[in-house]
Amino acid sequence: MDSDTTNSEDNVTIVDFLNSSDDDEEANIFVQLLMSLTNRLNRQPRHNSALTGREYALEQLYGHPENMFEICCMHRDTFEAIVRLIQDRNLLPSLSISTEESLMMFLRTIALSDRNREIQDRFVHSGETVHRYFVNVLTALSALAPDVIKPPNMNIVPPKIRYNPKY
Known part of the structure; x- marks a missing residue:
């Protein structure tokens, strides 16, 4: 039960962080940039045939x-x-x-x-x-x-x- 509470608290803090005021706009941009880079690192190539x-x-x-x-x-x-x-x-x-x-x-x-x-x-x-x-x-x-x-x-x-x- 503690892990559910902690997990939901983490989600709330992340949501609060993303929905913060204009003063934290730089932090928002930084988080979005990190998320974008993470997505790019996990991508798989579309054309991956063994034969050219x-x-x-x-x-x-x-x-x-x-x-x-x-x-x-x-x-x-x-x-x-x-x-x-x-x-x-x-x-x-x-x-x-x-x-x-x-x-x-x-x-x-x-x-x-x-x-x-x-x-x-x-x-x-x-x-x-x-x-x-x-x-x-x-x-x-x-x-x-x-x-x-x-x-x-x-x-x-x-x-x-x-x-x-x-x-």
Whole structure:
């Protein structure tokens, strides 16, 4: 019973101290600063994966082919061909994230409809970095589109359609 009384008395004195007059404003600020520092010391990092984003991308790229296809909806040889095209034309700034990692973040976002937060957690990058590289890859792929996507010749009717009475 004594400990309850002492504990409640301590709480009352702390509350009284925090609710004190303007003369004790400096003491209030000091207590708030100490509480803030204590909270900061007890924080855990959000992005604490064992693999970095690059390591994860390489693990998926050179791991089981089905994993690669499930994440990117693309086979490894196609993925590597796109990476080579982007690198050959210097379409992505090579700052701190590799072309493979950037493209995998982009494809995972598009293929799996992952949100920015999910990409941050998986690739261990900030939301701003994920967004910046998403835009960079989108711009690079848009620059490749005229050379890679060839529309069919609309003046020629394929024989399969021409000779089929259904059409």
